[in-house]
């Protein structure tokens with residue numbers, strides 16, 4: 001599975017645009033036959049992930065756009081009692097608006113939500129080398145660790161950008177040893193719905209005032225997430241003969257803020273109730289051997305399957321072709 005490259009600069013302000021409004025929450029009654037399971041929601045690329053190329057917006061407008069949706073996302077998670085964790089790229093802080101970007105994170109902490117380190121620059125072990133990569137992780141905590149201490153929290157969790165953990169055993173060992181020595185735990189991913197792809201198309205639609213396209217994206221995203229959940233649960237059945245406690249990778253986007261109510265209602269209908277990352281990680285599945293070595297990133301169910309020599313279902317749902325095309329047009333670097 002591919003994980004989109006994420007540009008380091010992520011800021012901004014479309015709040016003036018009139019939208020169709022967030023997708024409305026439907027009944028949250030679980031499907032009578034839905035098996036119950038736990039899921040932790042993890043929000044990457046904090047303080048925000050937004051389409052880079054928004055020519056009609058100034059830097060301050062972009063930040064206003066982000067401030068608006070991140071406040072709504074933060075409040076929505078708290079309102080629904082979702083103990084989410086956000087993973088921070090401190091390299092996204094930019095001269096001139098860094099204080100506003102940091103405020104997104106302090107509001108998040110003040111709301112009782114958790115934060116983890118996602119490296120400083122969102123680079124990979126292959127790009128930086130193992131030593132450069134751990135330096136980048138250390139650089140990523142210079143603001144984060146004291147800020148978390150200020151809120152009475154300790155920095156524990158680390159998420160690998162693109163889920164890339166190293167292509168050689170030596171690289172992996174260097175990184176893992178460094179993380180353990182510095183008190184980190186790695187946050188795996190066992191559910192994912194390519195939300196970055198839908199989200200950047202969504203930013204593009206909003207920038208162009210295309211409310212019909214925005215509504216189409218919200219609808220397709222929820223449908224796709226549901227299909228992906230089914231696929232991950234099938235993979236879990238194959239590997240563990242049960243639902244594990246899942247860890248869902250999401251991103252700090254306008255799309256997730258706008259669909260949050262409907263998204264959480266969809267999870268409930270699937271029989272999934274949200275838990276903290278720490279709670280999900282108590283599942284013994286996360287102690288399964290992972291000997292995955294690759295320059296590519298992938299989720300942990302695929303890693304465990306490969307480690308055990310098992311084939312997981314090949315029919316992993318793919319994002320709609322029209323949105324794939326739009327994504328590659330508006331973000332051609334990826």
Ligand SMILES: [Zn+2]
Nearest residue numbers: 044045161162
């Ligand atoms: Zn990321």
